[in-house]
Amino acid sequence: MSKREEQAVQNFMDGCNCAQSVLLAYADVLGLTREQAAMVSVGFGGGMGRLRLHCGAFSAAVMLAGMLEGEDGDKKEHRPQTYARVQEIHRRFVERNGTVSCAELLGRAGVPEDPTPEERTPEYYAKRPCARVIASACQLLDEMLEENTHA
Secondary structure: OOHHHHHHHHHHHOOOOHHHHHHHHOHHHHOOOHHHHHHHHHHHHHHHOOOOOEOHHHHHHHHHHHHHHHHHOOOHHHHHHHHHHHHHHHHHHHHHHOOOEHHHHHOOOOOOOOOOOOOOOHHHHHOOOHHHHHHHHHHHHHHHHHHHHHO
16 A cells, blocks of 8 residues: 555545545645645535535546646646546546446435535444545556656
């Protein structure tokens, strides 16, 4: 397990949502403080505000896609590369986890849930695949960062 992967899982175990857990582990790469990363990603937890849409760990990986393009990643001419990278993140995420749907990952109906998150208890952590999915997102990001340095 990489340092970032361990940190992301620990972030989740410490109470961060899935998107925050991943983005916080890579905040330094983005030039963000922990507080900024937490604020930017908070709404993506629970499959985007507990709507159970796209998994927050996947959403954080997508947020990091532009970073993989370097300092020019935000420029219009780099969008095709960034979009291709997002498609690759999607492909790898689905390959590892079966879906990007929060509802499907949790085995739920996929309807919006009460906006108040569940209490974090040992039972909460035991019934969720989130730590494994967060680790998976970090593994694919680490792979892509490694590939990027060799490109």
